[in-house]
Amino acid sequence: MMFKLGSTILKDIRILTRDRLGLIFMFVMPIVLAVVITAVQNSTFEMLNTNTVPMLICNRDTGEAGKQLETAITKAGMFDLKQVMPDVTDKEISEKMHAKDAVIAIIIPADFTLKIKQKSNETAKKALRNFGMQTDSIINDTSSVQPITLLYHPVLQESFRHSIQGALRSALLMVQNREVLKSLYFSLNETNLPDSLEQELMSSQVAINEVPVSRDGSRNIPNASQHNVPAWTVFAMFFIVISLGGSVVREKLNGSFVRLKTLPTNYLVALISKQITYLLVTFIQAAVVFSIGIWLFPVMGLPKLNLPADITGVVIVTLICGWCAVSYAIMIGVFAKTQEQANGIGAVSIVLMAAVGGLLVPSFAMPDSFTMVMKMSPLHWCLEAYYGLFLEGGKLKDVILNIIPLLGITFVIQLITLYGLKRKNLI
Amino acid sequence: MSNVAVRINNLGFTYPRQSVSCFSNLNLEVKEGERFGLFGPNGAGKTTLMNCMTGLLQFEEGSIQLLGHEIAHHKRSVNKLFGFVPQDLSYYQELSPAENLAFFGAWSGLHKTEIKNKTAELLEVLGLADVRNKKVEEFSGGMKRRVNLAIGVIHNPRILFLDEPTVGVDVHTRHAIINYLKHLNENGTTLIYTSHQLSEAEDLCNKVALIDDGKIIAHDTLNQLLIDHKEDGLEGLFINLTGKSYRDS
Numbered sequence: 001m002m003f004k005l006g007s008t009i010l011k012d013i014r015i016l017t018r019d020r021l022g023l024i025f026m027f028v029m030p031i032v033l034a035v036v037i038t039a040v041q042n043s044t045f046e047m048l049n050t051n052t053v054p055m056l057i058c059n060r061d062t063g064e065a066g067k068q069l070e071t072a073i074t075k076a077g078m079f080d081l082k083q084v085m086p087d088v089t090d091k092e093i094s095e096k097m098h099a100k101d102a103v104i105a106i107i108i109p110a111d112f113t114l115k116i117k118q119k120s121n122e123t124a125k126k127a128l129r130n131f132g133m134q135t136d137s138i139i140n141d142t143s144s145v146q147p148i149t150l151l152y153h154p155v156l157q158e159s160f161r162h163s164i165q166g167a168l169r170s171a172l173l174m175v176q177n178r179e180v181l182k183s184l185y186f187s188l189n190e191t192n193l194p195d196s197l198e199q200e201l202m203s204s205q206v207a208i209n210e211v212p213v214s215r216d217g218s219r220n221i222p223n224a225s226q227h228n229v230p231a232w233t234v235f236a237m238f239f240i241v242i243s244l245g246g247s248v249v250r251e252k253l254n255g256s257f258v259r260l261k262t263l264p265t266n267y268l269v270a271l272i273s274k275q276i277t278y279l280l281v282t283f284i285q286a287a288v289v290f291s292i293g294i295w296l297f298p299v300m301g302l303p304k305l306n307l308p309a310d311i312t313g314v315v316i317v318t319l320i321c322g323w324c325a326v327s328y329a330i331m332i333g334v335f336a337k338t339q340e341q342a343n344g345i346g347a348v349s350i351v352l353m354a355a356v357g358g359l360l361v362p363s364f365a366m367p368d369s370f371t372m373v374m375k376m377s378p379l380h381w382c383l384e385a386y387y388g389l390f391l392e393g394g395k396l397k398d399v400i401l402n403i404i405p406l407l408g409i410t411f412v413i414q415l416i417t418l419y420g421l422k423r424k425n426l427i
Numbered sequence: 428m429s430n431v432a433v434r435i436n437n438l439g440f441t442y443p444r445q446s447v448s449c450f451s452n453l454n455l456e457v458k459e460g461e462r463f464g465l466f467g468p469n470g471a472g473k474t475t476l477m478n479c480m481t482g483l484l485q486f487e488e489g490s491i492q493l494l495g496h497e498i499a500h501h502k503r504s505v506n507k508l509f510g511f512v513p514q515d516l517s518y519y520q521e522l523s524p525a526e527n528l529a530f531f532g533a534w535s536g537l538h539k540t541e542i543k544n545k546t547a548e549l550l551e552v553l554g555l556a557d558v559r560n561k562k563v564e565e566f567s568g569g570m571k572r573r574v575n576l577a578i579g580v581i582h583n584p585r586i587l588f589l590d591e592p593t594v595g596v597d598v599h600t601r602h603a604i605i606n607y608l609k610h611l612n613e614n615g616t617t618l619i620y621t622s623h624q625l626s627e628a629e630d631l632c633n634k635v636a637l638i639d640d641g642k643i644i645a646h647d648t649l650n651q652l653l654i655d656h657k658e659d660g661l662e663g664l665f666i667n668l669t670g671k672s673y674r675d676s
Contacts (some may be wrong), residue, residue: 008534011522019521258517264534
């Protein structure tokens with residue numbers, strides 16, 4: 001039995017290593033995926049944190065609030081401001097944006113300072129009345145500040161736009177708070193707010209201390225590599241369906257299968273051999289991608305992948321993820337009637353399982369209606385297990401609750417495969 | 428040599444989702460040591476019958492015994508007794524002849540040394556020794572056919588099923604294959620053979636059966652059949668018994 005299995009593994013390895021295109025697909029694809037996705041996500045991260053977004057600013061206000069707003073936006077550090085003359089029309093600004101001068105533009109209305117001051121005075125008086133202090137005028141809550149217009153190019157994604165809006169709102173609040181503070185000070189002291197005090201009051205912001213939650217107590221900040229390398233390694237492992245599913249179908253169709261059925265050996269030996277051979281392939285895939293994350297990413301200017309402390313855990317999770325991926329590919333191969341069917345169904349199903357499994361959209365952002373579907377995707381459990389190790393700094397015991405459903409799904413896939421083989425009279 | 432190699436009793440077989448049965452109450456006996464030819468027009472049921480005999484198709488009625496073993500009950504042990512050379516090239520084109528023989532030898536239940544010795548012998552006899560390590564996909568049609576035959580006989584089967592083993596090959600390869608089959612038969616292997624090459628069959632077979640519409644319409648030694656039907660060759664006998672109309676249209 002062991003001799004037969006050994007001979008079959010040798011045969012599978014020989015066929016696999018002679019399929020150069022298949023090998024390139026299996027090993028280059030995950031590397032390209034990991035590098036490209038990490039680089040893209042890293043640049044998005046840097047755009048929000050390091051790089052600047054080109055922004056047109058048309059300040060039609062002649063007062064100081066408009067200038068203060070400009071200064072606050074500049075201090076946000078997120079934008080590369082390009083001044084547009086006040087007499088330029090909204091339409092002309094739109095045209096500039098179509099010409100890709102900037103993806104975002106802000107128009108400060110002409111009476112911005114006036115209206116801000118009026119609004120601030122009213123707010124200050126309201127505050128004083130609430131404090132029980134007399135005010136010398138009647139409060140007319142009639143002034144409304146004309147909104148600042150934010151023009152954005154349609155290519156700007158919603159999440160990115162919200163991020164920009166948040167930065168602008170923060171700058172706007174600075175201007176408004178400054179004016180309210182000045183009004184209050186004047187009402188109480190009948191003198192203007194001293195510049196030094198103004199600076200002190202406006203700059204004393206409470207810092208936010210970001211602390212990533214980790215099981216091992218380390219405070220390593222997760223970077224784009226920690227998120228993307230495990231995720232796209234899982235994706236690549238499951239994409240072995242193209243090679244392995246196709247190999248099973250090819251064997252069924254090319255006649256060798258007919259001969260195998262007439263020989264005194266159970267076809268299960270061939271399936272066990274394929275599982276062992278391709279499990280080895282998925283393991284090497286993961287090792288190659290992780291090595292690139294550790295050694296090549298820093299050279300390429302990408303954040304380094306930090307391996308978890310529990311290497312044994314990583315090895316075991318990788319083997320279980322690989323086994324699930326290989327089992328799935330064999331199941332597709334057993335049921336597909338042609339290689340085209342195996343490739344088509346295999347590829348589409350993996351992309352769908354990746355989408356619902358949290359590879360494309362974070363699982364916490366999934367709608368409730370998708371929770372059940374998400375839990376049926378083996379890629380979800382693979383990803384959760386890897387994240388438990390790579391992001392949360394956990395050990396094998398911490399991800400056992402992710403491994404158990406993954407093993408459950410693998411057993412179900414194996415049972416379905418056996419049923420398919422039995423139904424087709426192959427075992 | 429008078430033992431029965433293949434005994435088919437009341438065989439009934441219908442393909443799934445088809446209303447008309449392929450065989451009904453079919454009976455056939457092939458003695459050990461015979462070079463048995465199974466002939467018939469396209470669609471007559473030759474390949475289906477061969478697939479039933481080799482266990483590739485599961486029949487619903489009757490029984491098939493190979494050397495006294497019921498194939499429905501002892502599939503794995505019976506599989507050791509026979510070799511099969513399918514019409515399609517049934518091996519891995521990405522591998523060399525030696526690698527194919529090593530793999531199929533192991534699956535046939537041979538040990539490492541047996542495989543090594545038998546591989547060397549077969550490659551020599553079938554003129555493949557010089558290309559033993561070349562990929563089969565680079566071979567000519569005749570060489571591919573010889574590899575197909577070598578794999579079918581690596582485990583010295585007592586019965587050898589051959590489904591059109593010489594289709595698409597040149598005269599030299601055909602002669603080499605037929606001579607090798609005769610050599611195997613002289614060493615005790617029962618041959619069960621189908622082909623459309625009737626002149627080749629006349630040369631090889633000492634017993635023939637004609638099958639048409641799933642029924643055995645003639646079964647005897649070739650000489651006796653020719654005498655009975657007053658024909659001087661297998662082709663005339665074939666036309667005489669099966670008619671001239673197309674069967675697979």
